[in-house]
Amino acid sequence: MSSLWVFPGQGAQQTGMLQQLPDEQSVQRCLSEASAALDEDVLLFDSELALQSTRAVQLCLLIAGVAYARLLQAQGCEPDYLAGLSIGAYPAAVIAGSLAFDDAVRLVALRGQLMQDAYPEGYGMTAIIGLDQATVEALLAEIHSAATPVYLANLNADNQFVIAGSVEAMTSVAQRAKAGGAAAAKRLAVSVPSHCALLEQPAQTLAAALADVTVDAPRIRYLSGTTARPILSADKLRDDLAFNMCRVIDWRSTVQTAYERSVRLHIELPPGTVLTGLARKVFEQGTAIAFQGARLDSLVALSREEGRRNP
Structure with missing residues (x-):
């Protein structure tokens, strides 16, 4: 038995999602690192007005995902698998040990801006x-x-x-x-047409930026949301991060792959609960739960129980 942490994509964002982060040392460090990487106060990104920007939305999803994952890690929890839907691939790569958080912040800022500039309306x-x-x-x-x-x-x-x-x-x-x-x-x-050929050119630009960033092979098993297969090398991960914006997301198969590999605990990192609902259609046995609305101690207990089953 094993566990999977998943990170949601754009559309899951919620007003105030960074303001509502727990006042914990690991979380505050995450906010500080993100603000320093951008030379901006990231707590300004989650207002209703700010979230009209694709750049702000994607940054909020990255920061929240990493912050909550680090909160679980601070409690001694570690996943066996990681996966992210679209922008969720970036916090997954950070937690997998493949991408430095400050590099992820700068890349996601560029990613969101490229997508926003390519299709500002309509x-x-x-x-x-x-x-x-x-x-x-x-x-x-x-x-x-x-x-x-x-x-x-x-x-x-x-x-x-x-x-x-x-x-x-x-x-x-x-x-x-x-x-x-x-x-x-x-x-x-x-507000952008993600996961189709319309974003091929922005993806090429992002790939050029990723070529200058250190990317390591995942230390925790990472499932691609586009191929639904594990990614083992740095080069393939770099490609996945750059081009997932213009490739079809096969989340159905990604969750099925995890289940077939004996994953029986699925934890959806905030914000939102949509991925948990989708997972429950696959997880005939086991538990699919969203961090949002759950008690931290309950998530820790579930993770430890699953860890005992998967020594």
């Missing part, structure tokens, strides 16, 4: 719930064109997918999805 992402993948792909084929680009972006579950593209195209797909029996078609709190 684009985004929409969740389609209640249809199978083939049906969603058929709807995309009906609407997609050079003038109305729209792509499959996330495979979250057997009947839950995310599409990315222009607002006009996504609206058309959503209307047809609902008419075809979808339970819901909901715009996400993401």
